[in-house]
Amino acid sequence: MTASVVLFTSDLRLHDHPPLRAASAGGRQVVPLFVRDRGVTDAGFAVPNRLAFLSDCLRDLDAGLRERGGRLVVRCGDVVEEVCAVAAAAGAGEVHMAADVSGYAQLRERRLRRALEADGRRLHVHDTVTTVLAPGALTPAASDHFAVFTPYFRHWSVQRVRDPLGAPRVVQVPDGIASEGLPFRAALSGVSPETAAGGETAGRKRLTAWLRSGLAGYADRHDDLAGDATSRLSPHLHFGTLSPVELVHRARKAGGPGAEAFVRQLAWRDFHRQVLAARPAAAVTDYRTRRDRWRSERTARADIEAWREGRTGFPVIDAAMRQLRHEGWMHNRGRLLTASFLTKTLYVDWRVGARHFLELLVDGDLANNQLNWQWVAGTGTDTRPNRVLNPVAQGRRHDPDGAYVRRWVPELAGVAGAAVHEPWKLRDRAGISGYPDRVVDLADGLARFRQARSLE
Template identity: 70%
Template sequence: MTVAVVLFTADLRVHDHPPLRAALRTAETVVPLFVRDGTIAAAGFTAPNREAFLADCLTDLHESLRERGGRLVVRSGDVTRTVCAVAAEAGADEVHLAADHSGYARHREDRLRAALTAERRTLHVHEAVGTALPPGSVTPQGSDHYAVFTPYFRRWSRERLREPLAAPRRVPVPAHIRSEGPPFPAPTAGLSPALPPGGEREARRRLTAWLRDGLGAYEDRHDDLAGDATSRLSPYLHFGAVSAAEVVHRARARGGPGAEAFVRQLCWRDFHRQVLAARPSAAHHEYRPHGDRWRTERSAADDVEAWRQGRTGYPIVDAALRQLAHEGWMHNRGRLLAASLLTKTLYVDWRVGARHFLHLLVDGDLANNQLNWQWVAGTGTDTRPNRVLNPVLQGRRYDPEGDYVRRWVPELAEVPGAAVHEPWKPRTAALVRGGYPQPIVDLSDGLARFRRARGRED
């Protein structure tokens, strides 16, 4: 009986799964395998919120496979050694996985291919995980990647995406291959109180509801902080509980301005992936240095801690950071505002903020997180690297009635309307409760410091 191993990584689903479908075409039985990679934990990329979400995804994937006559095999350890051991136990001649383009993933793939080849087994690498269009599939003339989003989006939009695959009806798995679960362990400490549930079923339920009820108004409402009018699919896309290609196809099938605006946002994920694939160092080093001498976490300790705790004195930023702590998620507009205050107004190294986000975000993705932080800090792909977002003006624009702020900053619950964005004003100060702080920096002072640092006095 022929056997193949399917290595699941960031593609924890049965719908639109090219490696699984390919393995089922060539083998009579398959071993769906997930390896808890100790290297990732040792590097500090695991976090309680994502570990809890991962446990949900693994449980859901196991149940989906059981409905199809199979099960999920989970092991812990070095990926290469573990995959080779499982392939030997199963008598598998082939291993299938989806491509990933981070520096670590490419190194993992190279090691795995060499080890399997030495054992006379074959590694088959399929469509990339996490993107609608694989990194490197479109490039500008004279470069290996697009450094500006708009021309990338134009080219990306003209490409034909592959058609999503249906889930297999049966997944026969050898009975003798042992697994470490279920249940799959999840942390109980250090979790945000209001984490979303993980798993493909939840992802598909949310996607269907969003396409029906939210997509049509997305163009007009996607920056409405109080309205919470985004899809919230980012954690499910990060773990591959739903396919990016399928999401794009289903949104385009609905059509209209809302779908166009939503697909454009999905394209940003692919854009950042192709930048990081071409420049892996951008995960930790500045993509476009400007000679910044950033304040460090140590030199700006009080400001950094106030920022983390959501006590900067700028309500829209504090609301966003408190939402992050409570839900493990933050609206994209909130991410931009929190990052701008830290990097441009407080002039703190963007890596300090990026680490905090990665510690809490359920959708904490290296490419999107790091490159979005660099975009805001002016060291990334932003064509206006010296732009500074004013949290007061942004608050008035994207939370005009102050409802989002009052939801997350109860000290300001009695401050009416847009006045909540300037609680230090004499006419509202008497309504502030609970010791809400004064701004930790004057916006004009922060702007002047940033312009001096960048050599700009305009």
């Protein structure tokens, strides 16, 4: 058995790919394999926006492999069955893949290892492919993971980060390995109109532009809603078309406050992964219960629908929710504000919001999405679990002249300046017909939340 199989999952790139490097060492033949996982589809995670981005990624990965003499093999079905079948067809003695952290991924890895070993084959799982540091690399003295970001980041910041690997020059694929056709974005329906293009080529192009013109100002501008000054690299990190290890090295080489702030965000990503790896149930249950008795989806149906549609009557909330539906992406400050509004002002279960985000976000990552929602809801790792973000104050602070609101809420396009954040105070509302009244008074929402959390 001289060939190997590389199972691509959320690492759809050729640059800095340890499993591919190990599998092809010594000039061995390798089968680059992607399985369109039936389990992911059955769980509801195969949504149009991510499928569109994935289609781009797979086609770009195949093109990159063909430039090197290889090709991508695509199968559909149960991952374990398909990997074992491809390994047998190729006469492969080893399968290489990246480590992952979700409960499903951990179960998949155990099943695959058992099945391969029963056939006399070996599974090699590689760390630091989709994270900068391995999830279990840092642990406090009394626990299997860090529960607070600040001490985690203190330890994370002083660790040596492995050097990035170059893309392979040649990839030799055994003959006769059957593959399904590559998917087409154009064949999908329900995709958000401005969903970003996927693939390593697009990701590296965006990274180059970001390092050249965006990174230096990131520390000062990352919360500027209208300025759109974040990297927008999160979809590429989610699908692994960019390496977080390479991003850390290149940001640190550039240096400066912007680079430090950007690297801190990559550390947050690692932090959430080490939490989920240790506590997989946190994807669906409270990490730290506050004994909330959330309003039921039936009782809060009208408020939930108004939130989903961007018709709450609070302009910055509505702008962010409409951006999500149109782009399959939302500014990070918008994510914080909309999550706080749903969970604390409307007092609706964080899982309702997390589910909606996963239905639309191209970067809909289980660890980041669920644990950020829990952080905002106060059931996660936030050390101030009862903080409430005021959408008016936040709008005035992070969209001071209202440009972000006017971009996404055309009903308010004629309202000048910061007055756009409080349209209910306008003397003349004739020009904003069609924009809804507020679904709740902020004072009433705050009182309800404080009473529910027994804070007064």
